[in-house]
Amino acid sequence: MRLILVGPPGAGKGTQAARLVERYGIPQLSTGDMLRAAVAAQTPVGLKAKEVMDAGGLVSDEIVVGIIRDRIAEDDAENGFILDGFPRTLAQAEALDEMLEDSGLKLNRVLELRVDQTKLVDRIIKRAEDAKAAGQEVRKDDDPEVFKQRLxxxxxxxxxxxxxxxxxxxxxxxxxxxxxDEVSASIESVLQGLDEKV
Incomplete structure (x- = not known):
């Protein structure tokens, strides 16, 4: 099962991806998580990405495409994967199509989480407050001003x-x-039968 989750920041892609991982036993490939890991490890790519991310920008296609190409070749992605936060641009979508075709793979479904963007900033502020209350670090991109730039x-x-x-x-x-739970049910109704066609 090869899936893409699309939607603006704060739409709930990460939450739904985690449920899909559990349901289908395939990895969630979040470029955001992979980039944050690279930043934490202070790799050359991570340091380059940190500067862009801190400013609320998006890292270059070249960096992201390279990360994804390597990742989908790993053993745990053999039976499929869920892409969260990729592709972000038309060029990346076309690059993904080429990568999959070269590997003899096909995309099963693209799920767009459509949301009311005027309500997203409130959702992000709440997410930051919940993280603080739980004693967790608030993501830098959950700052309302940075979030608006990301949107x-x-x-x-x-x-x-x-x-x-x-x-x-x-x-x-x-x-x-x-x-x-209703979003999850809607996704499941779309995917029913697809896993039989993998």
């Missing part, structure tokens, strides 16, 4: 991958404003 970047760059996948027939739209 603008999503609308400028990433939103264009939606019609790309709609045209290819891979897209399913999910109402991301529903309760978490």
């Amino acid at each position: 603008e970047a999503y609308n400028r760059d990433t939103a264009i991958v939606v019609p790309y996948y709609e045209k290819s027939g891979h897209l399913s739209v999910i109402d991301g404003m529903q309760a978490i």
Whole structure:
């Protein structure tokens, strides 16, 4: 099962990806998590990415495509994967298609979590407050101003991958404003039967 989760920051992609990992036993490949790991390890790519991420920007296609190419070749991704936060641009979507084709693989479904963006900032503020209350570190990109920049970047760059996948027939739209369990149920209804076709 090879899936992509698309949606603006704060739409709940990470939460739903974790549930899909449990359901299908395939890894969630979050470019954000991989980049944060690289930042924490202070690798050359991580240091380069940190500067861009701290400013609320998106790292270059070259860095992200390289990370994904290496990652989907690992053993645990043999039966599929869930891409969360990739592709972010049309160029990345096209690069992913080429990568999959070269590997003899096909994409099963692109799930777009569609949300009311005017309510997203409130959701992010709450996420930051919940992290503080739990004694966890608040992600730098959960700062409301940085978040607004990320949302603008999503609308400028990433939103264009939606019609790309709609045209290819891979897209399913999910109402991301529903309760978490309802979003999961909507996703499951889309995916029913797909796992038999892998």
